[in-house]
Amino acid sequence: MSVVYEQTPNPNALKFVVSREVRGNKAPLFYKKDPANNPKEDAPLAYSIFQLEGVTDVFFGSDFITVGKDQTTDWGNIQSEIMEMIRDYDDSNHSFVIEETKPACETINADAGETKVTKQIVQLLDERVRPAVAMDGGDIIFHSFENGTVYLEMYGACSGCPSSTATLKMGIENMLRHYIPEVHSVEAV
Numbered sequence: 001m002s003v004v005y006e007q008t009p010n011p012n013a014l015k016f017v018v019s020r021e022v023r024g025n026k027a028p029l030f031y032k033k034d035p036a037n038n039p040k041e042d043a044p045l046a047y048s049i050f051q052l053e054g055v056t057d058v059f060f061g062s063d064f065i066t067v068g069k070d071q072t073t074d075w076g077n078i079q080s081e082i083m084e085m086i087r088d089y090d091d092s093n094h095s096f097v098i099e100e101t102k103p104a105c106e107t108i109n110a111d112a113g114e115t116k117v118t119k120q121i122v123q124l125l126d127e128r129v130r131p132a133v134a135m136d137g138g139d140i141i142f143h144s145f146e147n148g149t150v151y152l153e154m155y156g157a158c159s160g161c162p163s164s165t166a167t168l169k170m171g172i173e174n175m176l177r178h179y180i181p182e183v184h185s186v187e188a189v
Helices: 044-050 075-092 114-136 164-179
Strands: 004-007 013-017 029-032 055-060 064-069 138-146 149-156 185-189
Touching: 013 075, 044 055, 044 075, 055 149, 075 185, 114 138, 114 164, 149 164, 164 185
Parallel strands: 149 185
Antiparallel strands: 004 013, 013 064, 029 055, 055 064, 138 149
């Protein structure tokens, strides 16, 4: 099977596109390298990728995997190994994510979609923002809406991207304010 990598706006993240679904209909799955939160049971591929020096996070999108690295690691030292791991896993036809995996964003307010305003926010994000952000190897998830401020969680290449503040403020905030007068600002969680 074929695995192709793509640059993202974040110089410390690469998007690896695979030939099949990665997470299915599950919420985005984002793992940070953390000994206390070992993804070996939920996402064995993420666990394997974390064994490489310099890898900081792994994000499972719909048909792609975005890998983040620290600023001192050169992509030339780890890119081919990551591609080989993903290709081998893709060829094995094992699920990229084990069924019992919890969503990346467990803190999403359970009542978030109940009001008219929050439904409009989520709809605009799902239709206009998330597809564009996914093309760059990331995802943006609605977290909450409080006192005129929309709180969003950023994953994959969006997390730590130098242009993420501009995307939030000039892109998403302006769009939401245009369509939904109750929105005054947008902040990352």
